[in-house]
Amino acid sequence: MADTEKLLTIPLDSLHRSLGARMVPFAGYAMPVQYPEGILTEHLHTRAQAGLFDVSHMGQAEIVGEGAAAALERVTPADVQGLKPGRQRYGLLTTESGGIFDDFMVANLGDRLFLVANASRKAEDFALIAAALPAGVTLKPLPDRALLALQGPGAVAALAPLAPALTALSFMGVAAAEIAGIPVLASRSGYTGEDGWEISCPAEQAEALARALLAQPEVAPAGLGARDSLRLEAGLCLYGNDIDETTSPIEAALTWTIGKRRRMEWDFPGAERVREELANGPKRLRVGLRPEGRQPARGHTPIHAPGGGQIGEITSGGFGPSLNGPMAMGYVAREHATDGTALELMVRGKPLPARICPMPFIPHRYAR
């Protein structure tokens, strides 16, 4: 979406601009990619203390009605029926041919399900889900809600004086609460590998919420640039880069998102491919890669066997500020996917030596 005149604005647009954010088009929205401190500083501050990210472009929705969980399972291999009230889970929407339609978060709020989907896919996701629901179960998009992510080891100290009840949640716990008098729905989760919360609130109260959080001494604003380098260090997938309709959950090393029961019943879209790949192994696998030296290798860089032909491609790559070195993830043929395997990344036509390595690149520090 290059036409800036058609960009949608998020509720905190004017706050971002007043903080000096550089706004860029992303999934049809004008989004803050960085603030004056810069991506490196925002990234390191999030790992050291806490960053506040505005992710209000993401899709929020709820599903209500008797049998909502069973209904959602028609389009995902996740175990939604087994999700306890007050808990959230990461899942995939799958296609009939076993590709990934999107990744999403689902929470059980007791009387309904709460969903968060990618900005670039939300319209398609909600249409796909709505079409799968039986009479009496409805999906209700929540376009009038904002979403903020407070992330980092200092997030707990920042939130404790504002909403002590939320600090009692464990990783992937969800609860309604009030922050500075604002009704919120918060989950102890995020996209950085750090402890933290994703906080949904009415759009018209998002600025007051953001200001209350930014007033805490630990918290600094962080943009989409830092969000991307943090998630890559944490080994987390970006839909459209690392997973898409051509990649299967098995190839993407996201087998863990498929519920145990679902793997006995095989009643989800694409089950045939998933079952075949689980039995015989996928042709390719998503892996982590560490280039030698300091030079990053970006998305779409071809991966070759040493001195040989192409065996894969990088899907996300860059420089890890906390890793203090380059890192990448991508797909390689299964026989090259073992940790420690030496490979070459063809950066601007020149081979850059690299090795397969386990992810995350920076250990997760969730409040389990």
Place this chain on the structure above:
Amino acid sequence: MSDMRFTKDHEWVRADGDAATVGITDHAQNALGDVVFVDLPEVGREVAAGEAIAVVESVKAASDVYAPIAGRIVEVNAALSEDPGLINREPTGEGWFFKIEPKDPAEIAALLDDAAYAAFVESLA
């Protein structure tokens, strides 16, 4: 500063005896963000004006750096491999990229002067 010339690709050039020193402008480093790696040309390489001969990598992205004039690379800034942040901190000083022996020194004078470059940057905003 008046001896400095600029390109529309945001390189600066400063004649310096037989060679000209080349780097990227403050505007360029600010747009790139934190630089983490730079790939410099080999010393001795003959380059054409406008040829992509170096790459600067920030946390965000990789960008080409072009030869502002034709000539031969006579020196590269070895300090950048240890401390690429010099490009952000001192883009027109210690953060220089390479020195080039011009084929035709008149090519330098033909580049943008301070005022013309400032006007060009203004036009991008």
